[in-house]
Amino acid sequence: SQQGEEDPQALSIQEGENATMNCSYKTSINNLQWYRQNSGRGLVHLILIRSNEREKHSGRLRVTLDTSKKSSSLLITASRAADTASYFCAPHDYKLSFGAGTTVTVRA
C-alpha cells in the first residue's frame, strides 16, 4: 500500500476564504479518498474520486485528480469555523493508507 502525502502540513485562513491542500502518492490507484478529522475524533469520509475522474464536487468541496502527476487537491470554498479540522487523503490501491494530514484552522 502507499501513503498519501499531504501538503501543507498546516494552514490558517480567515473565515470566508478558500482552503486548498494537496496530496501526492506513488503508484497506480483505483480511487483516492479525502477524510476529515475533528480533534481526537474518528475520521469522516468526505469524498471519493475514481481514477478515471478528473474533478468532483460535493457541496463546498472540490477535488481534482491528476493521475499522470499522481496528485490530488482538495479545495474548501467559503470556509467556516466548523471546517477547522485535519484533512487526510487516502490513495486506494488494494487498501487505503493515510498520511499525516493537513491541519486547517479557520479564524473567525
Next chain:
Amino acid sequence: EAQVTQNPRYLITVTGKKLTVTCSQNMNHEYMSWYRQDPGLGLRQIYYSMNVEVTDKGDVPEGYKVSRKEKRNFPLILESPSPNQTSLYFCASSTNTGELFFGEGSRLTVL
C-alpha cells in the same frame, strides 16, 4: 444508525497487563481494519480483515493480535502492552468501494 462502536474509549493500563479493545459494526461490512494514530505519523494500519476468519497484517502489527469470528466484531488484543503502544486507536469498516467508516477512537495509555 450506521456506526462503528469501540470500547473502551479511554484506558490506562500497566505494562504487561493483557487488554482487548472491542470493535463492532452494524453495516454488514466485510472489510474491517485497525489503525493507530500518533502525532506526526498519521494513521498507520495495524491489522485488517477481508471477511470472517480472514485477517492479515498491516504496516505495524508487532505486539498486536486480532480475530474475526463474526462479521460484525473485530477485537484488537494487546497480549503484553508496552509504553510504545500508548496511542489513539481507531477501528474502521468499509464498503465495497473502499469508503471507510471509523469508530470514535480508543485512547490507550500504557504506564
